[in-house]
Amino acid sequence: MKIKLARWLSGGIPPVLPLLMAGTLLALFATVALSLNQAIYYYNPEINVNNYASLKVEFDKNLRVAGGYEFQPFSEIDTFEKFISEKKSGLLLLSSWHFTLLRKKLAIEPLLVGRVGDKSTYRKVLVGNKSMTNLEKLRGATIATAGSKRFSRNMLKAMLGEENSDIADSVIFLVAPKDIDALLAMQFGLAQAALGSEMALNAVGEINNRFRDSINILLKSDELLLQIVAGFGQQGLNEKVMISIMEKFGGSKEGGNALQMIGLDGFTKIGKTEMDILDR
Amino acid sequence: MKKAMGLLLIVFSLSLYGGTQSSHGKILILNSDKSVEKYALVEKAFRADIDGEISTLDLGLKFIDYGKVAEEILVEDPDLIFCIGSKAYLLAHKFGGKRNIVFALALNWRRFELTDRTYGISHELNRLSELTMYRYLFPGLSSVGVVYGPKFSEEAVERMVEDGKAVGVKVVRLPITGHEELVTALTIVAGRTDALVLIPDPVALADKKSAITIFEKLDKARIPVFAYDRLFFKYGALLSISPDIPTVGRQAARLAKNVLSGKKIDMKIEYPAGSRISLDVNKTTEYGVELNSMALSSVNEIIR
Structure with missing residues (x-):
């Protein structure tokens, strides 16, 4: 190489191979520099499954290949909010309920919404055992839920409406890891009612006929948006690349598997209909 | 001989104490071995979900001196003993007098001698x-x-x-x-x-x-x-489903709160909720x- 370089410096043929190599290396460094410490930060108060290690492995596998990005899950809301409040910009993956709360404190912009099949919305349901024949009976009752206590009380208040919202203050929550656990905990007598997604309720009902015969559906929530990818601060090239990666995530088998670990099939761009639901 | 007499006296006084306690919410955690990850995790979840005066005696730290355990129960004078693991339950049952006991992570709890003041979270899922x-x-x-x-x-x-x-x-x-x-x-x-x-x-x-x-x-x-345990993956299991430890800790805390507040307990031994x-x-x-x-x-x- 030394000989070729000397010949080029002295007016000979330019050493194409070394130049190409140097160029490739420079491009590689630029990509690494751009994407260093670039992550999408995840927190979801609606489920309590401690699967963070596996989530990180599955998401990182796809994000790293696509551009050296990474997935950073959080298990506690305070740590998550403190962490992002100290950052100037970034991308978040969070529940739509949390998004509406967080946007009161932080200038965040919704970019993508999760989907299951072709739907971007879901409903929460409150089911009771057979003794729960009316809402008054909920007063002081134990409700099994997979959500955090704060999320569950807030959701229950919205479902009960203003006239009955005081009932939500009287209930005791039994926090289970996932919706199915919460529904089954009610079935075997640990709670008088359970709060979960309509999807989980249908799944358990289809499988377990004893469960199906032992419940009353007490309340259904309005349509809620599935999880959201949101951006905050100045969106640079990295964020734009990452959004594009997330949008295509469900397209590959491996990306699809990672998304299914958070209960989604894919993402779509937020449209007017979704914005209306968020602003409601 | 002297030691045995001392121990007998302690056990006797514990029985008297236990029978006349007023419920003010003091809890003693007897942890079979805090260095075992799941025992430490269940204690952490329990503590996070309950207020009040709580102390812990880690039975994994020392050779079990039964007299010392009995003495510590007497000194702490708890209204309720939360037992983590079978060893803790057996000691609380022996030296706890008539105090309320809530147990968790006790694999062979069905072979325990239970009293009307025994409550717990079973180690198997429904x-x-x-x-x-x-x-x-x-x-x-x-x-x-x-x-x-x-x-x-x-x-x-x-x-x-x-x-x-x-x-x-x-x-x-x-x-x-x-x-x-x-x-x-x-x-x-x-x-x-x-x-x-x-x-x-x-x-x-x-x-x-x-x-x-x-x-x-x-x-x-x-x-x-x-x-029923992830350790079977080394042999070739495809799936393992076991109780979720933090959920067990939260359930035990809820049960302890209900016992201490005198609430009617419909189910004395609960299945894990997760x-x-x-x-x-x-x-x-x-x-x-x-x-x-x-x-x-x-x-x-x-x-x-």
């Missing part, structure tokens, strides 16, 4: 919820085999057969009396069922050799094994098991 979870993860599952010693597990397996009917899974019972019958039972599992559900039965899982026999024989037949699921996804492909991909959001740990 079988119906386990079977529901199997069907949720594997929609094509229609039958499972259970190999067991009738002397130990007949009642549990009978309940399992009934629970199976509620979720459309036929539970094939295979009672055995020793290792010689294990191989025959496994041949039936391989020929007639979609999977083996492993239960903590001392006849079926008499020793390491039994475990190896089960996994090797069923691996050859491409029949998955659903285990499960922890580990799944070997490569094995599902290898064995040709149909996996409900949407159920992956319920899986805590993906093993590849």
Whole structure:
């Protein structure tokens, strides 16, 4: 190489191979520099499954290949909010309920919404055992839920409406890891009612006929948006690349598997209909 | 002799104390061994969900000096003892007087002597919820085999057969009396069922050799094994479902609060309200098991 370089410096043929190599290396460094410490930060108060290690492995596998990005899950809301409040910009993956709360404190912009099949919305349901024949009976009752206590009380208040919202203050929550656990905990007598997604309720009902015969559906929530990818601060090239990666995530088998670990099939761009639901 | 007399006196005074306590909410945690991860985790979840005066005695730190444990219970004078693990329960039962006891993570709790002041979270999941979870993860599952010693597990397996009917899974019972019958039972599992559900039965899982026999024989037949502890992945389990430890801690805290506040307790021993699921996804492909991909959001740990 030394000989070729000397010949080029002295007016000979330019050493194409070394130049190409140097160029490739420079491009590689630029990509690494751009994407260093670039992550999408995840927190979801609606489920309590401690699967963070596996989530990180599955998401990182796809994000790293696509551009050296990474997935950073959080298990506690305070740590998550403190962490992002100290950052100037970034991308978040969070529940739509949390998004509406967080946007009161932080200038965040919704970019993508999760989907299951072709739907971007879901409903929460409150089911009771057979003794729960009316809402008054909920007063002081134990409700099994997979959500955090704060999320569950807030959701229950919205479902009960203003006239009955005081009932939500009287209930005791039994926090289970996932919706199915919460529904089954009610079935075997640990709670008088359970709060979960309509999807989980249908799944358990289809499988377990004893469960199906032992419940009353007490309340259904309005349509809620599935999880959201949101951006905050100045969106640079990295964020734009990452959004594009997330949008295509469900397209590959491996990306699809990672998304299914958070209960989604894919993402779509937020449209007017979704914005209306968020602003409601 | 002097020491024994001293211990007797302490136990006697504890009995008197326990019987005349007013309920002010003081809790003593007896932890069988805090250096064991799940014992430490359950204590952390318990503490996070309950207020009040709580102290801990870690039984894993020292050679068990029974006199010292009895003395510490007397000094702490708790209204309730939260026992983590079997060792803790046995000591609290012996030296706790008439104090309320809540236990958790006690594997053999069914063999405990229980009193009207004993409460707890059982170490096994409700079988119906386990079977529901199997069907949720594997929609094509229609039958499972259970190999067991009738002397130990007949009642549990009978309940399992009934629970199976509620979720459309036929539970094939295979009672055995020793290792010689294990191989025959496994041949039936391989020929007639979609999977083996492993239960903590001392006849079926008499020793390491039994475990190896089960996994090797069923691996050859491409029949998955659903285990109750993730340690069975080293032998070749496809799935493990076990109690979720933080949930157990939260439940114990709720139970303790209810006991201390004098609330009527409908269920003195509760099933865990949550499960922890580990799944070997490569094995599902290898064995040709149909996996409900949407159920992956319920899986805590993906093993590849």
